[in-house]
Amino acid sequence: MKKIALRKKDLINSKKGAALITVIMVLAALAVLTTAIITMAYVEAMQAKTQHDFTKASFIAKSGAEIAASEIMSNFSHYVENTPPPDSNIALDDGAFDIALSVMRPPAVSYDTIIIKSTGLYSESSKTLYLELTHDAGGTLIKTWHKADPFP
Structure with a gap:
């Protein structure tokens, strides 16, 4: 061969x-x-x-005022920084906005209320907090932190 x-x-x-x-x-x-x-x-x-696809949800506030989903995302840091969390000893983490955000629409409540559920937003990564965004009759934005789901 x-x-x-x-x-x-x-x-x-x-x-x-x-x-x-x-x-x-x-x-x-x-x-x-x-x-x-x-x-x-x-x-x-x-x-x-x-990242949650905020374009899929419509957010309607009281008094005909409307919060756009993009506005919520672009101003989320402003809402967080200017609204003290329920535990004053929790400091805002530098990587706070790398976390997963989800918007929940409670079935028993009208869509006038927006709940942003955030896990790991603060330095204690296992903590889940709920930021409630709503409007009063005059259209003023009301921001309220909850330690537990306000609409379980």
Whole structure:
């Protein structure tokens, strides 16, 4: 039996070698593309896990005033910083806004009330607090912290 020695030069210059290199390059490109798609899907899943899609909910306040969902998110830090939490010894954590937020609409209450449930918002990561946003008859925003779900 004759041994065939493949040299790099022969492989590149032959038709079979060129086809083999093409196949390898196509497979490598597919691997890169698949990895990119999986990475994008993973990133989207993580974003969905840590951010609530506030566009799906409508928030209606009393007196015809309306709080837009985007306004709640953009001003959430303002609401938190200017509303003392129920435990004065809990300090606001620097990574407070990397947490998962969810909006709950209590079934027994009208949609005039917004409850933002936050877990890990303060330095005690296991603590869950509820920030209630509502309006009085004059349209003034009322912010109330709860240690437990106000609408269980």
